Amino acid sequence: MNRKPYVREMPKSWWLGQRRYTIYMVRELTCVLIGAYVLVILVGLFRLSQGPAAYGAFLDALQGPLAIGFHLLAFALALFHTVTWFGLTPKAMPLRFGEKTVPGTAIIMAHYVVWFVVSAGLLLVARV
Amino acid sequence: MTGPVLELEVLRYRPETDQDPAFQSYTVPYNGDWVVLDALNHIKDNIDRTLSFRWSCHMAVCGSCGMMINGEPKLSCHTFLRDYYPGKVRVEPLTNFPIERDLVTVADDFMEKLASVKPYVIAKEDRPVNAGEHLQSPADLNSFKQYTMCINCMLCYAACPQMGLTPDFVGPAALALAHRYNLDTRDAGREERQEIAASNEGVWDCTFVGACSQVCPKAVDPAAAIQQTKIASTVDWYKTLLPPWGK
Numbered sequence: 127m128n129r130k131p132y133v134r135e136m137p138k139s140w141w142l143g144q145r146r147y148t149i150y151m152v153r154e155l156t157c158v159l160i161g162a163y164v165l166v167i168l169v170g171l172f173r174l175s176q177g178p179a180a181y182g183a184f185l186d187a188l189q190g191p192l193a194i195g196f197h198l199l200a201f202a203l204a205l206f207h208t209v210t211w212f213g214l215t216p217k218a219m220p221l222r223f224g225e226k227t228v229p230g231t232a233i234i235m236a237h238y239v240v241w242f243v244v245s246a247g248l249l250l251v252a253r254v
Numbered sequence: 255m256t257g258p259v260l261e262l263e264v265l266r267y268r269p270e271t272d273q274d275p276a277f278q279s280y281t282v283p284y285n286g287d288w289v290v291l292d293a294l295n296h297i298k299d300n301i302d303r304t305l306s307f308r309w310s311c312h313m314a315v316c317g318s319c320g321m322m323i324n325g326e327p328k329l330s331c332h333t334f335l336r337d338y339y340p341g342k343v344r345v346e347p348l349t350n351f352p353i354e355r356d357l358v359t360v361a362d363d364f365m366e367k368l369a370s371v372k373p374y375v376i377a378k379e380d381r382p383v384n385a386g387e388h389l390q391s392p393a394d395l396n397s398f399k400q401y402t403m404c405i406n407c408m409l410c411y412a413a414c415p416q417m418g419l420t421p422d423f424v425g426p427a428a429l430a431l432a433h434r435y436n437l438d439t440r441d442a443g444r445e446e447r448q449e450i451a452a453s454n455e456g457v458w459d460c461t462f463v464g465a466c467s468q469v470c471p472k473a474v475d476p477a478a479a480i481q482q483t484k485i486a487s488t489v490d491w492y493k494t495l496l497p498p499w500g501k
Contacts, residue, residue, distance in 0.1 A: 128269075128270075129269065129354070130269035130270075131269075131352035131353060131354055131360045132267050132269070132274070132275060132352060132353040133352045133353075134275075134349065134352075134353070136350075136415075136418035136419065140415055140418065141415065143325070144325070146463070146464070146465055146468060147415060147463070147465070150415075150461075150463045150464070150465075154461070214462065214464065214477075214481075216478075217464075217467070217475065217477055217478035217481050217482075218478070218481035218482060218484075218485060219482075219485070220478065220482070222393075222396060222397060224393040224396075225392050225393045225396050227396070
């Protein structure tokens with residue numbers, strides 16, 4: 127028998143049609159803004175090393191609407207990334223004790239608790 | 255035809271005559287208790303006997319009747335018409351697989367990938383039959399039971415965009431089964447399976463889209479198995495850097 131299997135091409139827009147793929151792509155793209163945010167921090171550290179005047183100029187530059195807009199967007203995407211990743215943690219690290227399985231919500235909540243404790247600790251150290 | 259009806263659009267591909275697949279529309283009687291597979295069988299028996307599709311058990315066990323139903327990978331025996339009526343139902347063969355004919359896909363590549371992860375118990379040593387059962391505790395079983403529920407229906411392969419983008423990817427079901435046997439207390443074959451499972455085409459082609467677990471009709475959660483294999487493989491790698499385990 128002559129076989130002639132037909133191979134369908136994957137359209138470039140595959141991630142636009144379905145919500146789950148779009149959410150995945152947004153989660154992947156969050157890394158771009160988080161990477162840019164890390165660059166801003168590095169520039170800040172570099173300016174700090176150049177002395178108070180350079181650092182002051184850096185802080186002034188962060189007051190502009192563009193910088194504030196960028197930080198708000200980066201913060202929103204970092205939150206999206208964090209929340210979606212925390213939601214997936216029970217899959218990667220299930221906890222089982224014998225026949226008992228720790229519910230996924232407990233693992234997710236533990237991540238939020240650690241996140242808030244670390245954030246509060248950092249704010250305390252920075253005396254904000 | 256009297257009474258309510260439902261329209262099915264079915265992707266047809268007859269390799270001896272068709273250059274490309276094309277949709278064909280069928281009108282079937284609407285019955286709220288029917289699943290999509292019943293409608294396809296109605297077409298086959300009463301309207302068009304040339305329509306080809308796979309099915310066997312009609313009870314979500316054999317894993318033969320997976321299809322794209324309105325763009326979503328589903329078992330057609332497990333998908334009720336009432337969830338779509340009065341809308342149309344569009345039926346296509348599973349994506350990420352070549353089409354053999356109509357709704358029948360070519361599964362050879364999947365079968366090879368499945369075999370490559372050695373999805374069976376590789377015993378630590380040969381046990382004579384008179385040694386009796388190889389016992390496991392309920393706790394042992396609990397650690398991998400969900401992964402034993404896989405019926406090889408390939409819905410996860412159709413849902414996974416990485417399968418379409420990187421066709422060499424071993425894929426969710428095979429990697430979930432590798433994990434299942436790795437976790438089995440009677441098994442000693444992890445090292446053999448890791449050659450495939452921990453390779454680039456194994457777990458590292460997975461970018462954790464998670465769609466495989468969302469479409470799985472048996473709650474196997476292959477995405478979980480793959481992430482756990484990634485963590486275990488990473489730990490293996492770190493161990494190679496540390497004496498006295500380092501090789």
